[in-house]
Amino acid sequence: MSDSVSPPADPIKPRDGLLTRFLKATELDTRLIGMVGALALIWVGFHLYGALVNNFGAFLTPRNLWNLSVQTSSIGIMATGMVLVIVTRHIDLSVGSILGFCAVVMGMLQVYILPPILGLGHPMIWIIAVVAGMVTGACVGALQGALIAYLKIPAFIVTLGGLLVWRGTGFLIARGETISPVDPTFALLGGGPYGAIGATGSWIVGALACIGIVALSLNGRRQRRKFKFALRPVWADVFLAVLACGVAIGAVLLVNSYPWPKGIVRQYAQREGIKVPEEGIFISHGFAIPVLILITVGILMTILMNRTRFGRYVFAIGGNPEAAELAGINTRMMTVKIFAMMGFLAGLSAVVASARLNSATNALGTLDELYVIAAAVIGGTSLAGGIGTIYGAILGALVMQSLQTGMVLIGFDAAIQQVVVGSVLVLAVYLDILYRGKSK
Amino acid sequence: METEMTDRSGTPLVELRDISIAFGGIKAVDRVSVDLYPGEVVGVLGHNGAGKSTLIKCLSGAYQADSGEIFVNGEKAVIKNPRDARSYNIETIYQTLALADNLDAASNLFLGRELVTRLGFVDDAQMEAETRKIMYRLNPNFKNFASPVSALSGGQRQSVAIARAVYFNARILIMDEPTAALGPQETKMVGELIAELKRQGLGIFLISHDIHDVMELCDRISVMKNGQLVGTENVADVTDDDILGMIILGKKPERVA
Ligand SMILES: Nc1ncnc2c1ncn2[C@@H]1O[C@H](COP(=O)(O)OP(=O)(O)OP(=O)(O)O)[C@@H](O)[C@H]1O
Numbered sequence: 001m002s003d004s005v006s007p008p009a010d011p012i013k014p015r016d017g018l019l020t021r022f023l024k025a026t027e028l029d030t031r032l033i034g035m036v037g038a039l040a041l042i043w044v045g046f047h048l049y050g051a052l053v054n055n056f057g058a059f060l061t062p063r064n065l066w067n068l069s070v071q072t073s074s075i076g077i078m079a080t081g082m083v084l085v086i087v088t089r090h091i092d093l094s095v096g097s098i099l100g101f102c103a104v105v106m107g108m109l110q111v112y113i114l115p116p117i118l119g120l121g122h123p124m125i126w127i128i129a130v131v132a133g134m135v136t137g138a139c140v141g142a143l144q145g146a147l148i149a150y151l152k153i154p155a156f157i158v159t160l161g162g163l164l165v166w167r168g169t170g171f172l173i174a175r176g177e178t179i180s181p182v183d184p185t186f187a188l189l190g191g192g193p194y195g196a197i198g199a200t201g202s203w204i205v206g207a208l209a210c211i212g213i214v215a216l217s218l219n220g221r222r223q224r225r226k227f228k229f230a231l232r233p234v235w236a237d238v239f240l241a242v243l244a245c246g247v248a249i250g251a252v253l254l255v256n257s258y259p260w261p262k263g264i265v266r267q268y269a270q271r272e273g274i275k276v277p278e279e280g281i282f283i284s285h286g287f288a289i290p291v292l293i294l295i296t297v298g299i300l301m302t303i304l305m306n307r308t309r310f311g312r313y314v315f316a317i318g319g320n321p322e323a324a325e326l327a328g329i330n331t332r333m334m335t336v337k338i339f340a341m342m343g344f345l346a347g348l349s350a351v352v353a354s355a356r357l358n359s360a361t362n363a364l365g366t367l368d369e370l371y372v373i374a375a376a377v378i379g380g381t382s383l384a385g386g387i388g389t390i391y392g393a394i395l396g397a398l399v400m401q402s403l404q405t406g407m408v409l410i411g412f413d414a415a416i417q418q419v420v421v422g423s424v425l426v427l428a429v430y431l432d433i434l435y436r437g438k439s440k
Numbered sequence: 441m442e443t444e445m446t447d448r449s450g451t452p453l454v455e456l457r458d459i460s461i462a463f464g465g466i467k468a469v470d471r472v473s474v475d476l477y478p479g480e481v482v483g484v485l486g487h488n489g490a491g492k493s494t495l496i497k498c499l500s501g502a503y504q505a506d507s508g509e510i511f512v513n514g515e516k517a518v519i520k521n522p523r524d525a526r527s528y529n530i531e532t533i534y535q536t537l538a539l540a541d542n543l544d545a546a547s548n549l550f551l552g553r554e555l556v557t558r559l560g561f562v563d564d565a566q567m568e569a570e571t572r573k574i575m576y577r578l579n580p581n582f583k584n585f586a587s588p589v590s591a592l593s594g595g596q597r598q599s600v601a602i603a604r605a606v607y608f609n610a611r612i613l614i615m616d617e618p619t620a621a622l623g624p625q626e627t628k629m630v631g632e633l634i635a636e637l638k639r640q641g642l643g644i645f646l647i648s649h650d651i652h653d654v655m656e657l658c659d660r661i662s663v664m665k666n667g668q669l670v671g672t673e674n675v676a677d678v679t680d681d682d683i684l685g686m687i688i689l690g691k692k693p694e695r696v697a
C-alpha cells in the first residue's frame with residue numbers, strides 16, 4: 001500500500017477561477033446554493049411585492065417567518081420520508097390521506113375513547129394518542145409496501161388507491177365531523193405561544209447546534225487524517241463552520257424577536273400573578289415545538305440515510321435494484337420498511353397538523369402529497385432513483401411553503417395558488433433533468 | 441504459463457447435477473451437470489445465448505433451478521438467494537457487473553457486508569481504506585475512490601466487481617467474462633490473479649469467449665450449446681480446433697484411442 005496522501009477527487013487546478021476554487025475547496029453542492037438562492041428570491045420578491053403593491057411588506061417579518069417555520073414542519077417531516085420512497089424508484093400519493101386518517105384516529109382516541117376510560121385530562125391521553133397515530137400510519141404504510149413488494153402492484157397504483165381508501169375510511173370513522181378540542185398537552189405539539197420553547201430554551205438549542213457543528217467539523221478532519229485522505233483547506237472548514245453557526249444563531253435571534261401577542265401575555269400574567277407594566281412585557285416565542293420535531297426528524301433521517309446499512313441499501317436499490325438483490329439485500333422487505341416509515345412520518349405529521357388546528361377532520365392533509373413530492377424533488381431527489389438528500393427535501397419543503405404563504409399574504413386566491421404550485425412541481429422536475437444532464 | 445494437474449480424486453468442491461431452468465417455455469439450461477475441484481479452473485464456453493450465465497446464476501443464487509441439485513463439498517446445498525450462496529463462500533463476478541451506479545467503489549465492494557463501527561454505523565473511512573488496499577493490488581492505476589462508479593470507465597468498473605469477489609475470501613469463485621472490458625495490462629493481471637487464487641486452493645468457474653485465455657488458464661472446459669452440455673474435456677487433451685468444433689458444431693472431439 002502506498003504511504004502518500006491520496007489526492008482529492010477533484011483537485012484544485014492553477015487555472016481555476018476564484019469561484020471554482022472556492023466551491024472545490026468547500027465541497028459545497030452547487031445545487032444547495034441554487035436552492036438557497038431561489039429561497040432568497042422568493043422571500044425578497046414577496047416582501048417587495050407587498051411593500052410596493054399593498055404598501056406593507058409582510059413577508060420578512062419575525063411573525064411571518066415564525067409562522068412559516070411552523071407551517072413547513074408538517075410537509076417537511078413527510079418530505080424526509082418521501083426521499084426514501086423516491087430514491088428507491090417508487091412514489092407515495094397517499095401521504096396526505098394517511099395524515100387525515102391518522103388525525104381522525106388520534107382525534108377519536110383523545111376526545112371520545114380515552115377520556116371515559118382514563119378520565120378527562122389524564123396525562124397518558126396525549127401519549128397514547130400520539131403513539132397510536134404513528135403506529136396507525138406505520139401499519140398503513142407497511143400494508144401498502146407489502147402490496148407493492150410482494151404482489152408486485154406498482155406503487156403508483158397502490159398509493160393512488162390508498163389516496164381514496166384512507167381519506168374515505170377517515171370520513172367513515174369520523175362520520176364526516178370535526179373532532180375537537182384535542183387534549184391540551186397534545187395541542188402544544190402544534191406550536192402556538194405555549195407550544196414554543198421561549199428565549200432561553202432557544203439559545204440552548206442554538207448553542208447545542210453550534211457545538212454539534214464544530215464537533216462534526218473536527219471529527220471530519222480527524223477521520224480524513226487518520227486514513228490519510230486529502231484534507232479540506234483549514235480556511236474552508238472554518239468558513240463552513242462559521243457559516244453554519246451563523247445560520248443557527250440567526251434563527252435563534254429571529255424566533256426570539258417574535259413576541260407573544262398582548263392577549264396571551266395578559267392571560268399568562270394573570271395566571272402567574274404578574275403585573276403587566278404600561279408598555280407590556282416582551283415574551284419571546286422562541287422555536288416552536290413542531291419545528292424542533294422537524295429538526296430532530298431531519299437529523300435522525302440524515303443519520304439513517306448516511307450512516308446506517310439501511311440507508312446504504314436504500315441508495316443501492318435506487319441505483320440498481322438487481323445489483324442490490326444480488327448483493328444479498330432483501331429488497332422486498334426493504335420496500336415494506338420504507339413505506340412503513342413513510343406512513344409513520346405521515347402519522348407524526350398528523351400529530352403536528354391536528355395539534356396546530358386543535359381539531360381533527362378527515363380533510364386534514366388534503367393535497368399534501370403534492371407539496372411533499374414537490375418538496376423532495378425541488379430538494380434534489382431524482383425521480384430516476386438513487387439520488388436524494390434529507391436536508392434538500394426539508395429546504396424544498398421550505399420553498400414550497402414560502403410560495404404558498406407568500407401567495408396568501410399578497411392575496412392571491414386559491415385557484416391561482418393551485419396553478420402556481422402545480423406549475424412549480426413540473427418546472428422543478430424539468431430543472432432537475434437539465435441540471436443532471438449538465439453535471440453528467 | 442503451464443498449469444499443474446489438479447488432483448481430482450477427492451470430493452468435488454461444487455457439483456451441479458442435472459440443472460434445468462426455463463423461461464417462458466424456452467429451456468435456457470437443460471439437464472446440465474458440471475463440477476469443480478479445489479485448486480481447479482473450469483472454463484464454461486459456448487456461443488451467445490448458450491445458457492452459460494443462466495447456469496452459473498443457479499449456483500450464485502440469482503436464479504433457482506427448476507430441477508437439479510447442487511452439492512458443495514459433497515453435501516447437498518440449498519441456495520435460494522444470493523445470501524445463501526455467500527454463506528457457502530461462493531462469490532460471483534456477474535457479466536453485468538451488478539454495481540450500484542450511484543455509489544462509490546467502496547460502497548459497492550462492501551454492499552450487503554458493510555464494515556460498521558462499534559456503534560453499528562457504517563464505517564465509510566475504514567471501507568475506503570480497505571478498498572484502496574485491494575485496488576492497489578488489482579489495478580494500481582485505479583484512483584477514483586470518491587466518485588460514483590457511474591463515472592468510471594468500463595474497465596475500472598470491472599476492477600471494482602473483481603475486487604468485490606476476491607476481497608471476501610471466497611472458496612468458490614464464479615467469473616462471468618471478467619476481462620471483457622479490460623485493457624491488455626489489466627487482463628494480464630487478472631490472469632495472474634486467477635493463477636494465484638488457484639494456488640491458494642480456490643475453485644473457479646471461468647466463463648470466457650477468448651479461447652487463448654481459456655487454454656492458458658483453465659484445467660478443464662465445459663462447452664454448452666442451446667442450453668445443453670456438449671461435453672467436458674481436459675484442456676491438455678484438446679486443441680483449439682477441437683474446442684471450436686464443440687462450440688460451433690456441438691460435437692465432441694474424436695478420440696484417437
Ligand atoms: N431472465 C430471463 N428471462 C427470459 N429469458 C432469459 C433470461 N435469462 C436468460 N434468458 C434466455 O436464456 C438463454 C441463455 O442466456 P444466457 O444469458 O445464459 O446466455 P450466455 O451463454 O450467458 O450468453 P452470452 O455469451 O451472450 O453471455 C437466452 O436465450 C436468453 O434469452
Ligand SMILES: [Mg+2]
Nearest residue numbers: 492493494535
Ligand atoms: Mg452470459
